[in-house]
Amino acid sequence: MADIDFMSVVHKSTKRDYLARVNDPDYPKSKASALAKQWGYDYWDGDRRICYGGYRYMEGRWEKVARALAAHYQIKPGDKILDVGCGKGFLLYDFTKVVPGVEIHGIDISQYAIDHAKEEIKDKLQVANATSLPYPDHYFDLVISITTLHNLATYDLDKALREIERVGKKNKYICVESYRSEEEKANLLYWQVTCEAFCTPAEWDWWFKLTGYTGDHSFIYFE
Numbered sequence: 001m002a003d004i005d006f007m008s009v010v011h012k013s014t015k016r017d018y019l020a021r022v023n024d025p026d027y028p029k030s031k032a033s034a035l036a037k038q039w040g041y042d043y044w045d046g047d048r049r050i051c052y053g054g055y056r057y058m059e060g061r062w063e064k065v066a067r068a069l070a071a072h073y074q075i076k077p078g079d080k081i082l083d084v085g086c087g088k089g090f091l092l093y094d095f096t097k098v099v100p101g102v103e104i105h106g107i108d109i110s111q112y113a114i115d116h117a118k119e120e121i122k123d124k125l126q127v128a129n130a131t132s133l134p135y136p137d138h139y140f141d142l143v144i145s146i147t148t149l150h151n152l153a154t155y156d157l158d159k160a161l162r163e164i165e166r167v168g169k170k171n172k173y174i175c176v177e178s179y180r181s182e183e184e185k186a187n188l189l190y191w192q193v194t195c196e197a198f199c200t201p202a203e204w205d206w207w208f209k210l211t212g213y214t215g216d217h218s219f220i221y222f223e
Contacts, residue, residue: 001208003201005218006068007146007175010061016222018190024049029190036193039110043194044088051193057090057118066094069144070102073171077101079141084130084164085109085148089117096121105140107133131159135167143168147220150176150197157197161211172215178204180221187222 022029027049035042036051044055075081075095079102083092086106095102104121107128108114114125128134130148143164152160164172177192178201179185188198199207201219208217 001214002216003218004072004173004216006065006072006173007218007220009064016187016191018187018222021049022190029193033193040112043110044112044116055088057088057093062091063094063097066091066098069142069173070095070098073142073173075099075102075142078103080105080139082106082133082135082140082143082167084133084143084145084160085151086125087113087117089121089125091144091146092124093118093121105135131156131163133163133167137166138169140168142171142173143215144173146175147177149174150178150199151194153196157207158211161207161213164215165211165213168215172213174213174215174217176204176217176219178219178221184221184223191222 021032027047032050035046043051045052047053069075077099079099081092081095081102081104083106086092086108087110089106092104092106095104104124106125107130108125109127109129111127114122114127117125126134130145130152145164149157149160164174177188177195178199179188180201185198188195204217204219
C-alpha cells in the first residue's frame with residue numbers, strides 16, 4: 001500500500017476563499033451543507049456558494065488523471081475498472097479515451113448525477129451505495145474512489161473500505177480529504193459541505209489497516 005498523488009493536478013487548480021464560504025449571507029455554511037447533502041441539483045449544478053456551481057465536462061481536466069492511473073496500474077483493453085462515487089462519470093469517460101476497449105463501471109449515491117452523466121457512458125453507471133457494491137468478489141482490475149469516502153459516517157466507512165477490498169483484485173486507489181495541521185483542519189472545516197470523516201493521515205492509515213484495505217491512497221489537503 002503506497003501514498004501516490006494522482007490528484008493535486010486537479011485539486012490545486014481551484015482557488016478557494018475559505019472565510020467567504022463560511023460567512024456568505026445567502027448560503028452560510030450550515031445552509032450550504034444541508035442543501036449539498038441532498039446530492040441533487042444544488043450539490044452539482046446549483047450556486048457555487050453551495051458546492052460545485054455547475055459540474056460540467058471539461059476537455060482534458062480528468063484525462064490527465066486517467067492517463068496517470070492507467071500508466072501506473074498498466075491498464076489495458078479489456079480490463080475492468082470501477083469508480084466508487086463516480087458522479088457524472090467524467091473520469092470514467094476519459095479512461096475510455098486513454099485506453100480504448102477498457103470496461104468501465106461506476107456507482108454513485110446521487111440519482112441526479114447518474115441522470116445527468118456523460119451521455120456516452122451513462123449505461124455503464126448506476127445508483128448504488130459504497131457500503132454494498134453490486135459486484136462479485138475480485139471482479140475488477142482497478143477500483144478507484146476519489147473524494148468520496150470521507151463523506152461517510154464511521155460505521156459506513158468501515159463497510160465501504162471492506163467492499164472496495166472485496167470487489168477488487170490487486171489494484172485499488174482511494175483519495176480522501178485530510179489535514180496535517182490545525183490550519184489545514186480549519187480550512188477543511190470551512191470549505192467542505194459533505195465531509196463526515198475528519199481524519200489525519202495517521203487516522204486514515206488506521207482505518208486502512210483495520211478494514212484490511214491493501215490498495216494505494218492519497219490525501220487532499222486544504223492549504
